[in-house]
Amino acid sequence: MKEIINLPVQSIEEEEYHINMGPQHPSTHGVLRLVVTLQGEIVKKLQPHCGYIHRGIEKMCEKDTYQQIIHLTDRMDYLSAHINNHAVCLLVEGALEVEVPERVKYIRTILDELNRIASHQLWWSSFGMDLGGLTCFFYGLRDREHILDIFEESFGSRLLHSYYTPGGLMRDVHPNFQKRVKDFLKYNRKKIKDYDRILSGNVIFLERSKGVGVLSKELAINYGVTGPSGRGSGWACDIRKKHPYAMYDKVEFREVLRHEGDTYSRYMVRIDEMRESMNIIEQLIDNIPEGDFSAKMKPIIRLPEGEYYQCVESARGELGIYCISDGNKNPVRMKFRTPSFVNLGVLDKISREMKIADLVAIGASLDLVIPDIDR
Amino acid sequence: MGVRIKNMKYADFQDNETLELFEKTGGNVMLTTIDDVIDWGRSNSIWPLTFATSCCGIEMMATGASRHDFARFGIEVYRASPRQADVIVVAGTIVNKMAPVLKRLYDQMSDPKYVIAMGACAVSGGPFFYNTYHVIRGVDHVVPVDVYIPGCPPRPEALLYGVMQLQRKIKLETIAKERKTKDDGRRRTIKL
Amino acid sequence: MDSEKLTDKILEIVPEAQQEENKQFLTFLIPPDKLKTLTTHLKEEKELDFDYLFCLTGVDWGTELGVVYHLTSTSLNHSVELKVKTDNRETPEFDTVTDLWMTADFFEREVWDLFGIRFTGHPDLRRILLEEDWVGYPMRKDYTDEVNIVEL
């Protein structure tokens, strides 16, 4: 008995232990596995294990034609499917030096921005849900349905569209398109005010997000954290400003920057970005020129031999495509530099010495889409 | 056949011939009444597991949200723990690395348990059937599937329709016989 | 810094570097043993200041394996593309750049996972996407897997 009592007991504060978050965990937004080393409730180390949805899209691209690759890119970052398609289309058009009609550029820009709003709304819903506010889930998804209706009316699918083709669009937008988009903008302006009232000023939310997971600008650049997460740290990394494509050099919009670098600033960047996206759409929607919805393209697209890199600003950050072509109809190598994959790398760094409950908030504020990580 | 879900008629549903294969064989009056009561309860309170791997998961969330409201079917709450869940909606691709996890989740669920394969990837591998090295071609290679919902991703209404199909299937169960273990005959791979 | 000055500067650091034709970027083929020297200079020198590695790609050119680095400077707005290649398909090995750009951590693990290119000095070189016991490197051109791959 005496021996048992006198055993050296390690206090709980000193002892480190591991817990698994995921692959099936409601707050990892999919099938991400985080092995967290904890001391008490403090995160000491975090190891992301990805690959639970690695489908080998890059390998499949080597056997596919460029039109077929577009439908695969939909399934990478499914929340900004249009933007992914846009990247491939720009890559092919840039390599072939095809000039797409003005109308296509306008429509593409509008759809990209609508997609960005939809993505941010879904992110807002799930972010609120992760922090315990179930109301956000219902409100965010309710408003998102309006965007999906616009998409569905024009090209028949809600989430994964495969609407862009190299050189233009699959078919022209529906005649109702302009009216519906304008109605949506009017509707959404009111709803975003609601978002602010429900969550942005909420005292519980502020306590859980301010000063949590601080990412400095230098770290953001070194880790390559782009998109709203990078801009929340004050790094002006918007591809729409740096390398404008489509109509982004013709429209006026503000690059939303905040300098605190914590979860709250990443949150506010996204909320403000929704407003900026609506401003962009408003400038374009009335001036869509008439014309063809597609440039003339050969039925089989062969890129000239060489290497191409094309980046676009997806809803999560810089989506880059590096493509090596040998002149055939299939690429030799197609690499997707997906934003979530890179942004995940910083999670370990910024969640150290935080509470495990904050890890949920930090993970959600980076807006990770798991198939975008694993491809 | 008296199987009615909401106000949908029997003839409104697809694949009735397969359903007739599952139909229970006889039973006395007492037992069928108990069966009916139990099946009524079971079919109207199937709680799903929060399990979404990719794009179809977003449509599943949309089904749970305001516009489509899963809860009208008694599929009230998403459970985060497999112990409390009755149905697992496999929404998305299952890859080699995920398959053991899915199998374990399925094993941890308590009987009676059901599986809905939602979307092309879960039904057959879908867009990732050919030329890839890490994808399970159809979730029925891992766990037995009750209802297949094709689509990429299926509309929320399509998911609700699939849920109604599952409810119809549950209503045919009987406690007199052990629920057919799904490995006999139904779990088969399809030659393509 | 404009591209001519940049070319001179890089050739000054690594005289063996070969410039390649590329419309988009200034491209150099670097001998693998000089990679570390060059990248350290690119990162550390104030007038170069390449602080952002935006893409790191493993490539299988059929006979050669290699890695392509895309670097840019957020303050000076110039970019460069570096390539390293090796004939050694059994044990290809390059120096890591993780100590300079932390982005490279995940990228290099991915390249090791899918191409089997080892990075000397990487702190934690494990497979990232596939299981630990996966045999072979699936993104290589000569990879065959009769169990898992169904050809169309």
Add this chain to the structure above:
Amino acid sequence: MNSFTKYFTDIFWGFRSLLIGMSVTGRYFFSPGQIVTQQYPENRKKLKMFERFKGDLIMPHDEHNQHRCTGCGICETNCPNGSIEVISDRIELPDGKKKRIIDKHIYHLSMCTFCSLCVKTCPSEALDWDQTFEHAVFDRTKLTKILNKPGSSIIKDIE
């Protein structure tokens, strides 16, 4: 004193922010005009998909049971996931020429991703989208369909 006032201002602002949030939800609670929920199986008769909705691939047949498919197989080569298989026969016409006609146009709904490349590339516009979405079945084999109806033939003027 300073921390004392801060404590009470915090409580005040906390309550205020909670009430602001709850006023939003309360407004929706008391305004039934904003109900967005669709009653799916009950409104089944009225529920109409958008005309461009991609629910199911079909091959339209006219009243003489004729379709427009020549069996060229372009849809099969363009399909990114191999969900279309075209099986065609060669028959000999009375004037000695050989002609390809379609035997079976097999469509795997279970694998289709609705990318619309088959409909777009079809040279004779033989394929189209249907607006049905109720496809759930108990048996996976039911999802493999043959699009050309039995006994159908090709419309005369299509080459």
